[in-house]
Amino acid sequence: MDFNMKKLASDAGIFFTRAVQFTEEKFGQAEKTELDAHFENLLARADSTKNWTEKILRQTEVLLQPNPSARVEEFLYEKLDRKVPSRVTNGELLAQYMAEAASELGPTTPYGKTLIKVAEAEKRLGAAEREFIHTASINFLTPLRNFLEGDWKTISKERRLLQNRRLDLDACKARLKKAKAAEAKATCEGDTVPDFQETRPRNYILSASASALWNDEVDKAEQELRVAQTEFDRQAEVTRLLLEGISSTHVNHLRCLHEFVESQTTYYAQCYRHMLDLQKQLGSSSLSTACRAWTLTGSSARGATRRARSRSPTWNCSAKQPPPQLPPAPVLAPGRRGRVRPATCLLVTPLPGVGRPARSVHAPGRPAVRGPGG
Secondary structure, three states: OHHHHHHHHHHHHHHHHHHHHHHHHHOOOOOOOOOOHHHHHHHHHHHHHHHHHHHHHHHHHHHHOOOHHHHHHHHHHHHOOOOOOOOOOHHHHHHHHHHHHHHHHOOOOHHHHHHHHHHHHHHHHHHHHHHHHHHHHHHHHHHHHHHHHHHHHHHHHHHHHHHHHHHHHHHHHHHHHHHHHHHHHHHHHHHOOOOOOOOOHHHHHHHHHHHHHHHHHHHHHHHHHHHHHHHHHHHHHHHHHHHHOHHHHHHHHHHHHHHHHHHHHHHHHHHHHHHHHHHHHHHOOHHHHHHHHHHHHHHHHHHHHHHHHHOOOOOOOOOOOOOOOOOOOOOOOOOOOOOOOOOOEEEEEEOOOOOOEEEEEEOOOOOOEOOOOO
16 A cells, blocks of 8 residues: 555656646746657658548448448447448348339339339349448458557557656756756855855855755756656657558558459449349330330420421510410300300311411301401
């Protein structure tokens, strides 16, 4: 228990010394040991590698699994060291819905047959997507995740240890500087010949003993400085070796990136093949031919209608003008007993200068009633 208390007190003293040194450096009241330019470049390169690796990893996970809830579930399974359950892809789910729709709407109908064919193609696409996700996760995501959770944690730990060693070294330098200043002051006071009429001999003896004490303090500070410098140099070398290992990390990530591109190329080639086969199957069916014939017939009819309207002298389709309205039907006069005689025939005659026919109504025993201009 006594040993633990001593260690705890020693650790608390070291932590307090580091905190004081760090605060004084922030306020510009203490000197800071600067690292060389090459070491600073290695630190910046490592930080940049870590940041971009995190972004690439996160966005690749979004590409492979767009559903955020599914990503959280997979993350929890990985943290709990449990196997991630197999999940149905969107293509496979669409294939299932199409197959069920075909069985319910009639698998022998043209629509049902086409649904079955498309469902089979979507199922193959879903299987290809599953294989691509599995391959990309193993060959690309796993190395990136291992770097962030393994190598980078080791580098961060050594960097924090190097920071502590630097604070200890700068604190020892500041302590030695203060001890030398106090020793010089005590030495100057001890070299002065005292006047025993104005100064007591006891004060002179105390000044001499203080000078000796400051000499011991300077020797102790120099010894602590040598130890701190040795520990700092050793830790700097360890950290430098780890930072230089970032180059091998880049080589490993480059190889993984090539594998990811290869798996993605294979996936899209499979998708293209499956869709090309489906297109050939649908193109060779009689239903597709009938649909194309119906589409061409409808297009021809619409084109003929547009051409007929364009020949009209009173209606310009390009000017977006409404078509001319027919004149209102004439009102028949009541008969002898106040009743309107029913029309027996309907004659259509063209209006002059319009190009559209006008209606005329003939009643029994009466002349034909024509529209304006008839």
